[in-house]
Amino acid sequence: MCHIGAGDQGLRVRIRQVTPEDWSEVIRIGKESFDYITNPGTFFLERMLKYYFFVAETDGEVVGFIDMEALSPDTASVTGLAVKKNWRGKGIGKTLLKFGVRFLRAMGFKKIRIMTLRTNSPALRLYESVGFKSVSKKGDVVFLELDL
């Protein structure tokens, strides 16, 4: 499955399924995006193998990824979304998330859940801009949902 989207100012963003060759780049982006992950090599390899995992490319460079998993036959979760630091603010995160929503809808899911930190305003604004609503909070964590 491959999707061509447009980021800001006509930026061409190609979204495709992850391959083993993407592993080192995914780890690099994962490390700079989630500094609390202690063993990124194992962490992202497991996700690449078990989850619905897609990367975004511009001009052949991997610039971000989204990973998702089924929680039940009706509900899926976006478990990870990250864009390379120097490519942020160009619409790539939104292109990835909109792709993820379309993908999960096409897979037959009825609801998507996401959780993020209360302090992560870029992520919260992004989720809200795509229609996710905050449904609960626990400590520093905000839980959001989107009905498909």
Ligand SMILES: CC(C)(COP(=O)(O)OP(=O)(O)OC[C@H]1O[C@@H](n2cnc3c(N)ncnc32)[C@H](O)[C@@H]1OP(=O)(O)O)[C@@H](O)C(=O)NCCC(=O)NCCS
């Ligand atoms: C969250 C993240 C994926 C956003 O990716 P991005 O490509 O920079 O986002 P986009 O350029 O597509 O922006 C989409 C929307 O997100 C919001 N947004 C993005 N960056 C923002 C910032 N620094 N401050 C506030 N809002 C921001 C805006 O609403 C923006 O829409 P607008 O430009 O129309 O206002 C990126 O910041 C990232 O990788 N962060 C580290 C990892 C992370 O926190 N992931 C999410 C938690 S799992």
